[in-house]
Amino acid sequence: PSLILVPQAGLPGVLQDMAQPPRSEQREVRVAAGADSLEAACGSLAHLYLELLATQDLSAWTGARIEALRAAMQRWLQQQGHDAASAAEGASRVAGALQATLESEAGRWVLQPRTSAACELALVAYDGSRTATHVVDRTFVEDGCRWVIDYKSARLDEGASAQAATALADRFRPQLERYARLFEDAGLPVRKAVFFIGSGRLVELD
Numbered sequence: 001p002s003l004i005l006v007p008q009a010g011l012p013g014v015l016q017d018m019a020q021p022p023r024s025e026q027r028e029v030r031v032a033a034g035a036d037s038l039e040a041a042c043g044s045l046a047h048l049y050l051e052l053l054a055t056q057d058l059s060a061w062t063g064a065r066i067e068a069l070r071a072a073m074q075r076w077l078q079q080q081g082h083d084a085a086s087a088a089e090g091a092s093r094v095a096g097a098l099q100a101t102l103e104s105e106a107g108r109w110v111l112q113p114r115t116s117a118a119c120e121l122a123l124v125a126y127d128g129s130r131t132a133t134h135v136v137d138r139t140f141v142e143d144g145c146r147w148v149i150d151y152k153s154a155r156l157d158e159g160a161s162a163q164a165a166t167a168l169a170d171r172f173r174p175q176l177e178r179y180a181r182l183f184e185d186a187g188l189p190v191r192k193a194v195f196f197i198g199s200g201r202l203v204e205l206d
Helices: 038-055 063-068 070-079 084-103 105-111 162-170 173-181
Strands: 002-006 118-126 131-142 145-152 190-196 201-205
Touching (some): 038 070, 038 084, 038 105, 038 118, 038 145, 070 084, 084 105, 105 201, 131 173, 145 173, 162 190, 173 190
Antiparallel strands (some): 131 145, 190 201
8 A cells, every 4th residue: 555654643635535434433543542532532642742852862852850740631631521530640640650750761772762663653544445554652773673552551560470460461452553553564574563651561473
């Protein structure tokens, strides 16, 4: 399928006159997935901050700075319709996940600046009859390989074994494989991984 890069999720002009997907087709647009739940709202907020971390000077993001932003996180969650108590719980969850990410070697490796890196990369694929929009959390080229990484806030118990972490990551394999196929024509090997933001663990899928 032809691949077109767009600055944000949506249908580019070149495809406007082509066949439209049926209304029932599932789209991978983040804001449409359970936006009324606290878990989904926390995930969206964490993604926004992870994009900031990856596109700014990472050394400027300290634990103290994350703590100072907790009130702003709570206000944002309240604006999404959550009461004060739920918003405070969510803000604590997001701040904790960001702290874990910054304190982990894997988290800082994922977020470090690189050429050809992108965050929340919106890709539209057209298969001849319909289009599908995909949003890739983090991607970059390292040592001749294209990395495709998906952030997950799923709970990974502290001290979980590598086997347990891989089993949890494997639940998201179909999604990562769809993303990987978008880069097949670029001529580089594609490596797929899930980054668990709450524990700062990166799990690569074979």
